[in-house]
Amino acid sequence: MSKKFLMKGNEVIAEAAIRSGCTMFFGYPITPQTEVAAYMSKRLPEIGGVYLQAESEVSAINMVLGAASAGRRVMTSSSSPGISLKSEGISYIAASDLPCVIINVQRAGPGLGGIQPSQADYFQATKGLGHGDFHLMVFAPSSVQEIADLIKTAFDLSDKYRVPSLILADGIMGQMMEPVSFSEEESTDQPDKGWATSGHDNKRAPNIVNSLYLTPDELEKTVIERYQRYDVIAQNEVLFEKYLTEDADIIVVAYGASSRISKSVINTAREKGIKVGILRPITLWPFPTQAIKELCKTAKSFLCVEMSMGQMVEDVRLAVEGVRPVSFYGRTGGNTPRPEDILHKIEQLNEEEK
């Protein structure tokens, strides 16, 4: 058994990154993720890495672009308003096929919003973190241990596919303390980065990191090639967890913090004789569409629970394709759904189905 530590989610983000071979971090302070930077500023110099506080999130993400171009494992972390600022750079990073890991410890929006936890950046993360046709791989941990595990996966897959990874956490995940152990296994050998702009040493032709293609056919070709990689990712890298779904009439779909609250309710509902289970997407992109489709064969209805006005519910509806009713329960503004309210919603659905 590997050693257990009691750690805060945000600190685990940082420690897991370092243990995954990340040696560079660029950030700008914002609540509720400041512990990530604080931890990195202490630990990275100890291992000969680079910690730098940038003048803005815009600069931080462009420093990431530079470090990733040079072939290093690099990470940046922020919260919702800061992620909006990073979106220009993220689009360039995706278009330049650069690997990196971006952390969003979500807080409530829109605007300056509030500093309480939220899941209202789902659309931004999965549909539009910048201009143009592109995707990020989006991972949504629901425990401190899972943060540690997913950070490693996020780095490894980002290098493998040359697609940036986003960890979509929230204030609860970031602030929560739980026991955690770190993988003993070395991070997979980082693939050869022969494309990196690290100086050609007069031994090879110049490498170029670029996202400009003025001929539509050429640009289309690069985008289509990237979408072929996205197809492979969607085939092979979908992650989700199912709990008590086999005989369930009602399937709750929830991720991150709202999935933890929902899961606690499932057991109470079961005690009351309601057949309910939960499907928890772990990757939000690629989305577990197929798993939801399968559940349509046995379940009578779906309930999506989010800390937003209803964003992931659209992907659930797309997966269900109108075959089953999909309802929604959510709180926003930094509020978390109360277990009794979720339970009430499940009881209502159960009544309706009778």
Add this chain to the structure above:
Amino acid sequence: MPEFKKTIGLTDAPMHYCPGCTHGIIHRLVAETLVELGVLGKAIGIVPVGCAVMAYDYFNCDCIQAPHGRAPAVATGVKRALPPESVVFTYQGDGDLAAIGTAETVHAAARGENITLIFINNAIYGMTGGQMAPTTLPNQITQTTPKGRDVSQAGFPIKMCEMIATLDGAAYIERVSTHTPKHVMAAKKAIKNAFKVQIEKKGFSMIEILSTCPTNWGMTPADSLDWVEENMVPFYPLGVFKDKSEEGVF
């Protein structure tokens, strides 16, 4: 007689710059310098959004195309990622460096980031068709200042060298021009000084180079060179604004 040859610091790709534009000359000066200092193989060029956006096809070193104005931040990431012997430079227009990228420029200088900024001041936005730049002169006519730049409305031009020289992290700051062969030779020397400062790890360096845009100024190439002499040089005085090449900034 020395023979005038193409430098191996540039590729064979034909440049797309307009006839009479001094971007091409400045490319050559940078490329020659990298070769003469023996650092072409260690160099990483960060190219801007602007007329020089395709400079990655011209410089014979590794290159990164940065988002508009962000080249100094990208350069920071690259420089800190690589061994200190690497030579990292940006090549940026005035819109890129002194408008949208002002924060990136100022903070790279303030950090004493050991990189070199090659700053092309042509007093206009070339690539987008001749709009007002932060460096457009008072009363200068552009597409978006059709009656001339009215400073009471559009604000004053920014003198970047003077401003950056005030920062403690700046090690070498000089303004040069390209409008006569003599000025081109001086520009070459300045560029070389800046790269030497970087190679010797003395801190941030920036060379501002007055450059022409005959296309958007609506002038012949020859008249453009005169316009630099008569209008730009008086407003943007040439010279060294900061020189810590001996002691370094730290």
